[in-house]
Amino acid sequence: MGLTEHWSPTDPRRVAAQSRITHRSFHKAADDVERLVVMWLLELTKLQMSGLGYKLRTQISKALKTRANAIRNAIEQYNKFAARLDPPRPELTWEKIAEYSFAGEFDLLRETDNPANRQAAIRYFDVQRSKEELTRCNLEIVRLLTKMRDDEEDYAMSISMLQSTDPPLAAELDRCWTYLCNVNAGHHSHIRQIQQLAGYTGSFSPGS
Numbered sequence: 001m002g003l004t005e006h007w008s009p010t011d012p013r014r015v016a017a018q019s020r021i022t023h024r025s026f027h028k029a030a031d032d033v034e035r036l037v038v039m040w041l042l043e044l045t046k047l048q049m050s051g052l053g054y055k056l057r058t059q060i061s062k063a064l065k066t067r068a069n070a071i072r073n074a075i076e077q078y079n080k081f082a083a084r085l086d087p088p089r090p091e092l093t094w095e096k097i098a099e100y101s102f103a104g105e106f107d108l109l110r111e112t113d114n115p116a117n118r119q120a121a122i123r124y125f126d127v128q129r130s131k132e133e134l135t136r137c138n139l140e141i142v143r144l145l146t147k148m149r150d151d152e153e154d155y156a157m158s159i160s161m162l163q164s165t166d167p168p169l170a171a172e173l174d175r176c177w178t179y180l181c182n183v184n185a186g187h188h189s190h191i192r193q194i195q196q197l198a199g200y201t202g203s204f205s206p207g208s
Helices: 012-047 054-082 094-099 104-111 115-165 167-195
Strands: none
Touching: 012 054, 054 094, 115 167
């Protein structure tokens, strides 16, 4: 093959190549763990659905047991390659996987070798998502205020018009409005509490 020299065990080129192979094997093991856990969770969700027959429940239960064994094997592979990295990654256990709340944490598992750094990254993204939720909350509060105002005007007008032409229907609408009014009173109470919070930046009045 035209090779003029063999790489010794300490040759930098061999060390770099071996490192790339180990990292590739590590990332593949992490992918396998993520894939199997997601499939296991989907099957578990199916098992909790109502209306399943006995035969289907039995099949899903067997699949869950098989998937659990596959996950254990995948975790063993992950830990084997994680220990070969420089520096080594922390050992992964079933208990740690159960704490993951979203699939993105598997990406952090691949990229972050320090548990403290991984937790810090998770907290950071949680804060970023919470800021997005605050923006959405400010918008939805105005929409809800607008909807409640429009309901009050529409119900009042419809009940007034029907009282002379269709009293039974007017009485039914009035009953519905009484119930909805009580519900809206609870919404107004919660909205006022939110509007008094320091971080609220939305409007205090309904939209146009």
